[in-house]
Amino acid sequence: MTYARIEIAPSILASNFARLGEEVRAVEEGGADVIHVDVMDGHFVPNISIGIPVVASLRKATRLPLDVHLMIEQPESYIADFVRAGADRVLIHQEATVHLDRALALIRELGAQAGAAINPATPVAMLAEVLDKVDTVLVMSVNPGFGGQKFIPGAVEKIRQLNQLRARYNASFRIEVDGGVDLENLQELAQAGANTFVAGTSIFHQPDPAAATRTMRKLAMEALIQKV
DSSP, rough: OEEEOOOOEBBGGGGGGGHHHHHHHHHTTTTTTOEEEEESSSSSSEEEEEEEHHHHHHHOOSSSSSEEEEEESSSSGGGGHHHTOOOOEEEEEEGGGGHHHHHHHHHHHHTTEEEEEOOTTOOOHHHHHHHHGGGGEEESSTTTTTTSSSOOTTTHHHHHHHHHHHTTOOOOOOEEEEEEOTTTTTTHHHTOOOOOOESSSSHHTOOOOOHHHHHHHHHHHHHHHHHO
16 A cells, blocks of 8 residues: 655754744645654764754644654653654654664554654665554655755665565555755655655745745655656
């Protein structure tokens, strides 16, 4: 079963934090489906971003689902706090925990959707034993830690592999892609099987973030129609 619904997920990492509420409302008006929140600890990735208080503030500012991407070591220690703060989806890295199965189960037990993420150097096969336990698989198409990086083309083949596995097992997990997603590669990613498109600079660094969101949605939908 192909999970066909397209989602545009603006990443607030690229937003103007002095105007975060306004920025989120703008992409809402543009048809954003979810808000992507990158949490970095300065250990798992070489950068520090935001934490639980920002997620709690966002929860009050928008009714859109919050897609919280934990780029942190020992994510199990913080999952409950982020769910309590308002995370609807929690994505954790295969590379960040030795107990991925247990951590994914915890997310679901707490009432959130569970996602597993893989870095560019991690093969899809590393998730083989948990594909029946995830709502989302996040393919990183840049090395995580910083926004505005150049897209790594190898991510397209990973998305194709995941799409084939999804079809083979009649599964319904989403395939999310994050890193360097823009108007030039979005349609190829959609045709490969991606459903959720995380975009930071391609939306928030544009003159009109709402219009940029609408354009990305239009292109993704066109690619989906062509695929069918």
